[in-house]
Amino acid sequence: MKQITITVLSNNPAGGRCTLYANYAQELSTALGFNIRTLYPDDGHQFYTPGLLIDGSLVMPNDGVIIDADDIFHCIEQTGIKTDGLAEVRRNLDNHFEEMMAEI
Numbered sequence: 001m002k003q004i005t006i007t008v009l010s011n012n013p014a015g016g017r018c019t020l021y022a023n024y025a026q027e028l029s030t031a032l033g034f035n036i037r038t039l040y041p042d043d044g045h046q047f048y049t050p051g052l053l054i055d056g057s058l059v060m061p062n063d064g065v066i067i068d069a070d071d072i073f074h075c076i077e078q079t080g081i082k083t084d085g086l087a088e089v090r091r092n093l094d095n096h097f098e099e100m101m102a103e104i
Helices: 016-032 069-078 087-103
Strands: 005-009 035-039 051-054
Touching: 005 016, 016 035, 016 051, 016 087, 051 069, 069 087
Parallel strands: 005 035
Antiparallel strands: 005 051
């Protein structure tokens, strides 16, 4: 299988969404073997922070603000990775989201 990289576009220091997206990346790395790369605004990238890229594709939040598990799985499916049997990963991503929202 092709090695997939998940890129976290983060502010430094990381705030709420940056931390959430880093947690998502760690979860996907552990479960699916994704490589993690973190870019900060001073790295010269052209993307706004915070954000996520999966295999070079920007994950777009459905609500226009915060990336959730559905957004991530949609992007993963676009890369051609089968998402069947990943219910536990989806639950874990949802848990990270819920934890962050509880802190707001």
